[in-house]
Structure formats: C-alpha cells, structure tokens
Amino acid sequence: MxxxxxxxxxxxxxxxxxxxxxxxxxxxxxxxxxxxxxxxxxxxxxxxxxxxxxxxxxxxxxxxxxxxxxxxxxxxxxxxxxxxxxxxxxxxxxxxxxxxxxxxxxxxxxxxxxxxxxxxxxxxxxxxxxxxxxxxxxxxxxxxxxxxxxxxxxxxxxxxxxxxxxxxxxxxxxxxxxxxxxxRVHVSVGQALRGSMAARGWREADAWADQASAVAPTLVGGSDNRGGADVGPTGTKRAWARMGINGNAFADEVPGPDYEWPRSDDVAHMPKITVDQAAVIQAFPPEWRITGQKTARYRQIGHATxxxxxxxxxxxxxxxxxxxxxx
Missing domain, CATH: 3.40.50.150 (Vaccinia Virus protein VP39)
Incomplete structure (x- = not known):
C-alpha cells in the first residue's frame, strides 16, 4: 500500500x-x-x-x-x-x-x-x-x-x-x-506560553510562567450566534484565573516591558492571552495561520482537534x- x-x-x-x-x-x-x-x-x-x-x-x-x-x-x-x-x-x-x-x-x-x-x-x-x-x-x-x-x-x-x-x-x-x-509529563500553560509572554519584553514573564504550572482547561469555541470571544464558561474562566489570566476576553498583544503584574486576585487586573496564544494551547504549529477577525479566529481554534x-x-x-x- x-x-x-x-x-x-x-x-x-x-x-x-x-x-x-x-x-x-x-x-x-x-x-x-x-x-x-x-x-x-x-x-x-x-x-x-x-x-x-x-x-x-x-x-x-x-x-x-x-x-x-x-x-x-x-x-x-x-x-x-x-x-x-x-x-x-x-x-x-x-x-x-x-x-x-x-x-x-x-x-x-x-x-x-x-x-x-x-x-x-x-x-x-x-x-x-x-x-x-x-x-x-x-x-x-x-x-x-x-x-x-x-x-x-x-x-x-x-x-x-x-x-x-x-x-x-x-x-x-x-x-x-x-x-x-x-x-509522561503534561506540558503546562507556563511552559507553552513562556516564550510568547516574554516576546515584547515583559520582565515578569518568567515569574508568571513559573506559577502557571497546570495544563489549560478545555478551550471552548462557542456558538456562532453568541457574542465575542472568551475562553469559555465560568468554571473555565476560574481555572484560568488560578493561573493569573483574565479569561473574559482576548488581548490584542502580550504584555510589554512597562506592564506591572499586580499579582492580584481581581480578575480585572490580570493579563489576557491573545488568540495566537490560544492556538498554541491548541497545539497548532506556529506557521499555521488562522484567518479572520479576532472572534472568528478564536472560534476556529476552539472548535479544532x-x-x-x-x-x-x-x-x-x-x-x-x-x-x-x-x-
């Protein structure tokens, strides 16, 4: 064959x-x-x-x-x-x-x-x-x-x-x-996103990555009839919050060199991941380009195998x- x-x-x-x-x-x-x-x-x-x-x-x-x-x-x-x-x-x-x-x-x-x-x-x-x-x-x-x-x-x-x-x-x-x-050992969110979080010079990217030591919860693409992009239901957002991520929306870019990480339990003060980082969590190779606007791109990623x-x-x-x- x-x-x-x-x-x-x-x-x-x-x-x-x-x-x-x-x-x-x-x-x-x-x-x-x-x-x-x-x-x-x-x-x-x-x-x-x-x-x-x-x-x-x-x-x-x-x-x-x-x-x-x-x-x-x-x-x-x-x-x-x-x-x-x-x-x-x-x-x-x-x-x-x-x-x-x-x-x-x-x-x-x-x-x-x-x-x-x-x-x-x-x-x-x-x-x-x-x-x-x-x-x-x-x-x-x-x-x-x-x-x-x-x-x-x-x-x-x-x-x-x-x-x-x-x-x-x-x-x-x-x-x-x-x-x-x-x-044998699962890849953590911190391991997966350490490099991209530091890409714009965020000085505390390593510290953030060290504490993001769990795997991500399941990404949920959501419905085409629903609003904008977020990481999923309430339980999923809580799991992201435990790793210092605000899952209520996606950022346009990763934190820059002047970003001060508040280390706060207030989700509103936490950094957000980008749609490109969601693709990393879904293990798409970096050269694979997801087309469209932010919400359309995330939904494609969230629904993927x-x-x-x-x-x-x-x-x-x-x-x-x-x-x-x-x-």
Whole structure:
C-alpha cells in the first residue's frame, strides 16, 4: 500500500487534517460549510482541494476522487444530549453526524475516524445514536471501537477529553491499537506560553510562567450566534484565573516591558492571552495561520482537534491499514 489518502469533513481550521497529514495521510478533499474555515485551509495549504459546502448537501459522486480512499475523517460539531433524544433545537449537530455515517455508503473507505464529545462514547443519553451507528457499520462490514483520549497525554497543554470512534473493515480491524500517550509529563500553560509572554519584553514573564504550572482547561469555541470571544464558561474562566489570566476576553498583544503584574486576585487586573496564544494551547504549529477577525479566529481554534491528537490517531490507523493482515 503506497500513500494513504483521506477525505475530511467538517474540517474547520484543519487541526485534524493537519495531524493526519503529519502521520502520512494525503487529503483528496476537505469539506466545511464556513467560508472563514475554508479560507484558513487554503491560506495554509493552497494545493488542498477544499469544498465550501454543507455536508448534508454534499454529493460525493460529483467528486470521484473521494470514492476510493483509505480514510474518512470527521471532527464533528458536538452532539448535545437533547439532539440524541430527537429534540429539534439540536438537530443540526445530529444531522451532521448522521450525514457522515451515510457518507460511508458512497465513499466506502477502509477506515472511519470520528471525533466528538466524550459522552458520546458511553453515556446512556447517546445510546440511540450509538445504536444507529452500530447498525450502519455492521451493514457495511466494519468493526469499530469507541474510546476517550485526553489531548494532554499527547503533549497538548490542555485538559481536553475527546470521544473517538475508529472503524475499520474486517481485514484490518484486528491490527488497530488505540493510541498510547506520547508524553509522561503534561506540558503546562507556563511552559507553552513562556516564550510568547516574554516576546515584547515583559520582565515578569518568567515569574508568571513559573506559577502557571497546570495544563489549560478545555478551550471552548462557542456558538456562532453568541457574542465575542472568551475562553469559555465560568468554571473555565476560574481555572484560568488560578493561573493569573483574565479569561473574559482576548488581548490584542502580550504584555510589554512597562506592564506591572499586580499579582492580584481581581480578575480585572490580570493579563489576557491573545488568540495566537490560544492556538498554541491548541497545539497548532506556529506557521499555521488562522484567518479572520479576532472572534472568528478564536472560534476556529476552539472548535479544532489538536493536531498532535490527529497525528496519534492517524499513525494508529495507518499502522493497521499497512499491517500484514490486510486482505
């Protein structure tokens, strides 16, 4: 088997696709319905084929290169428990997941990778969703495994649990091994942001970094229908405050040489991180450019799969597909 190929849907800022690329997969097509995300993908990989279209309207027969690939991957919008119960207010997320599973019928890849919230793996609230997926995978001749990974175990400076489904055709499934952690010690926020915090000459950047000794809480991209960018809900902001960061908004730049760090418990007096630093927390490489205005950029980052997680999953799937047990 030569180069491995994949189709990626709900691609967003490209975190999952970038990780898969680094593990040896080549994309034949990436799909997203948000123009800003499509712009980000093409700004970084102008040679990628990016289709800016809703997954539910996507017709793979119009793109014949998608019909013979090794992997279909999807970092899908989080399915809410209300959607799992069939309530209409969360239908879009459930429809995207359903469309991805139905896409298997046309694309018939050797493997499927689906990333979503951890509760999808085993929560009773999602039992009907898992049952639907199991019936479709069985019908198409796949075997599968649900599991949860934490991005922090793969060198991402963030406590970010992700629910994962990997399915492979029968000849390859037995060779699939769930990825093992790649780091023994988690990377702290201080370690990750020390250099950028000092970039404009802030004299106390090292002192700040020394006390920011925990991993970051999960970045939350938020809804397109909500206001400006912040790091997430109240509990997330409190966790950032314990590391001396005001999570109520993002700064335009890191502190300069004249900034006096108040070492105060008052969040209003704490420094803020920048959107570029949020990308570091999500483990995007520094050369990867997220396009758009501040809020649009942060939402792309917050919704992304950290590339190191995508790489670990890609390496595990590639190893199975290249195994001697394949038909």
């Amino acid at each position: 030569g180069d491995l190929t994949f189709v990626d849907v709900c691609s967003g800022a490209g975190g999952l696709a970038l990780g898969l690329e680094s593990s040896g997969f080549s994309p034949v097509l990436l799909l997203d319905n948000k123009p800003q995300a499509c712009e980000t993908l093409l700004a970084n990989r102008p040679d990628w084929k990016v289709v800016c279209e809703d997954l539910i309207e996507f017709l793979p027969e119009e793109h014949p290169e998608t019909l013979d690939v090794d992997l279909l991957s999807a970092g899908l919008p989080r399915v809410k428990s209300s959607a799992a119960a069939g309530r209409p207010n969360s239908e879009p997320e459930l429809r995207q997941l359903t469309a991805t599973i139905y896409l298997l019928h046309a694309v018939r890849p050797r493997a499927l990778l689906l990333e979503n919230l951890p509760a999808l793996v085993d929560s009773p609230a999602y039992a009907e969703v898992r049952r639907f997926i199991a019936e479709e995978l069985t019908h198409l001749g796949y075997r599968w495994r649900w599991f949860v990974l934490n991005a922090a175990d793969f060198g991402v400076p963030q406590d970010r649990e992700q629910g994962v489904l990997v399915a492979l055709k029968e000849p390859w499934f037995e060779s699939f091994v769930t990825p093992e952690p790649t780091v 950290p590339p190191p997680v995508g790489r670990a999953l890609g390496e595990a799937i590639a190893a199975a597909l290249r195994s001697s047990s394949r038909a």
